[in-house]
Amino acid sequence: MSSGNLQPIQGMSDLSAPEIRLWQEIEGKARRILSLYGYEEIRTPVLEYTSVFTRSIGDATDIVQKEMYTFEDRGGRQISLRPEGTASVMRYAAGLGPEAEGLRLYYIGPMFRCERPQAGRKRQFHQLGSEMIGQASPAADVETLALQMHLLSSWGLEGCSVEINTRGLPEDRQAVAEGLAAALQPHREALCEDCRRRFDANILRILDCKKDACKKIADGLPPVTDFMSEASRQYLDEVKRLLDLLNIPVRLNPRLVRGLDYYVHTVWEITHGALGAQNAIAGGGRYRMEMDGRTIDGVGFAMGLERVVSALQAALQGQAPVAGERPVWLVSMGQKAFEENMVLAQTLRLRGLSCGFNLTPGSMKSQMRAANRAQAAQAIIRGDREIESGAFLLKNMADGVQQELDMPALLNTLLDSRIDPAHTPAKAETTNPAGSP
């Protein structure tokens, strides 16, 4: 691979066959399931005023401070490529006013964060997310989680684990920070360098430090709920009770921290073991944000589609990838047959049959090779003899058997063969697809 400038911008990539078929399948299933839960798609602009993100996600967060693509447009306005989807949907909802209450919206599309790329992290990546506006009730949080589990199982993605925690209400934050500070004060010198910095900058983050020394200290701390109000604790209890009712297996992780400022109450994260360091395929939670003087509540999730795809690919290891459609290949000997075949191709396609042919025919051998490469199910061979007699030589590419047919018989045979097409096993359409290795 030479360098040159034929490659896309760093951290961005072209998605094409064959993986794109898996993407399409994932998206198609997702759209169906989201509609079962009453969600409608929303497509917001990829560019927003920078303030849409800074005010909701939080000025101090890493996303805003060092990861956004921000620039001035020709009119001197500060605009940014969206780093996530929730803020835009909230902007939309705030604009609707009271009408927005109860809205259920989902989005699928590219997001942009200017980070150093690594496994499971791109600068342009894709998220599928849902937002339910208002409905500040534990039942909404639990229904959202149920929807998400439904999506995962529809894709056949097994081996996910779900962790939940609570951020409490905004009013609890100061108490939580103070409580943690008091509890951590005696161990302050034993913390790692990063955590000593976090002590003042973002004390919650100490809870999920990966260093052994910090983990041990964090293990000894009281759960964050101890510092929260009674209302926050009751909310969490109700969420747990309802999750249990729906039989959704989650692990309560009192040290789970989520970085965005807008979260309140329930937060969660879904990870998958096959992913390496960036193992979170999805995150979600309840949020509350101020938009132009209005307070917007909601609950939603976001799933990283690249990560879902990698996890699925790991799970499907060794199994056939999603197959493309197998065409009929039209083989022509001579100019007359070639022209007749161009007409035939249109006839077949208008009847819903996938077909192809060499645009510059060449020898029969090369045309048959092309048929093979295109994974053709059958070939139709025509030369002067067939044109004269009006016959079609139909060859089954799998067993090599040929038969001579007239037009009606040809169409019948081809249409029949579409009814049980050679679908590969991996493309199972059951609700419980293969996935357990």
Added chain:
RNA sequence: GUGGGUGUAGCUCAGUUUGGCAGAGCACCAGGUUGUGGCCCUGGUCGUCGCGGGUUCAAAUCCCGUCAUCCACCCCA
């Protein structure tokens, strides 16, 4: 932003230690079969060795710089 690995044919990679003709497998094209693919055999096409500079009679190989990519940290989906 920080640290490490890797850049050689369309793809996967040898060759770099110890400087000496640019390689293999797969893919592609053609022939073996004048109208029959896959398997097999034979032949063929495809290279600014990431880029720029330096050392040398001679550089893919050594030195300096640079870019890209992968992995990890930070953080997130």
